[in-house]
Amino acid sequence: MPYQANEERYGTMKYNRTGKSGLLLPAISLGLWHNFGGVDTYENGRAMLRTAFDLGINHFDLANNYGPPPGSAEEMFGQMMKTDLAPYRDELIISSKAGYRMWPGPYGEWGSKKYLISSLDQSLKRMGLDYVDIFYSHRFDPNTPLEETMGALDQIVRQGKALYVGISSYTAEQSADAIAILNRLGTPLLIHQPSYSMFNRWVEDGLQDVLAQNGTGSIAFCPLAQGLLTSKYLKGIPAESRAAKETGALNENAVTEEKVAKIRLLHKIAEERGQSLAQMSLAWVLREGRVTSALIGASRPGQIVENVAALSNLDFSKEELAQIDDILS
DSSP states (O other), rough: OOOOEEEEEESOOOEETTTTOOOOSSSSSEEEESSSSSOOOHHHHHHHHHHHTTTOOOOOEOOOOOOTTTTTTHHHHHHIIIIIIGGGGGGGGGEEESOOOSSSTSSSSSSSHHHHHHHHHHHHHHHHHOOOEEEEOOOOOTTSSHHHHHHHHHHHHHTSSSEEEEEESHHHHHHHHOOOOOOOHHHOOOEEEEEEEETGGGTTHHHHHHHHHHEEEEEETTTTTTGTGGGGGGSSSOTTTTTTTOSSSSOGGGGHHHHHHHHHHHHHHHHTSSOOOHHHHHHHHHHOOOSSEEEEEOHHHHHHHHHGGGOOOOOHHHHHHHHHHHHHH
């Protein structure tokens, strides 16, 4: 039976303006970093993408190396476009990135014009798309002039292969330089994608100020700290968790007694707010409007439903924020 999207999908989702642009992003976006690759079950990934879109998540975030194996998440998403999402293309924000190793030799990673443009061409083929909505430089290249990397992003927009461009994991100073270069070229930097969570607050030390001053949006990846900021690890490491998987990005050694003690205290605050720890963690990232969207991952549809429910309570009292800061410090 052909997929028919929920007609009420835009009724409850919250959409935020991305910096000073005309682009609105859902407060919760779905990333395909894990659980959408060639080693994963296609039907589960399909169910998660359908669930997300039915809940108003119209932004799907990919990268050339997502899988495993690298490239397979884009292939999976390309199949979904054919079977389910093609009629809704103009409603979707699809992003991809390049920066990490994809093929052998000196042009298979980092930030050269050769690599970025070649990689995007490959991504478009895997997904069966004419363009992506956002294309990112996935990481800063210390050995390529920033002018070349940003010039490649500008060229990609002018070629019509992407509507907007972004950067990921650049420092505050690197971001300010990238913004200045792109402004001179006439292609504003739309968005920055940093890692940001209660356990990883580096963006508060200058980066958020740079983005705000320049009208650049932000989307936080790993807002749940690879699942640490959920109830999953309250009683040890579950067999299906990222820490237990060989292909998972969370190292088992990261689940320390000190971390678990903090997780339990945070979980108690979340319960008092009538939320799960995951919901409170997402609400915390989105507090004060400094983050445009929180980028979640998922291993099953129910997690997406739970995470979107975080939007029903985004407010924190001064006392709650102080309690959380005390725990984290």
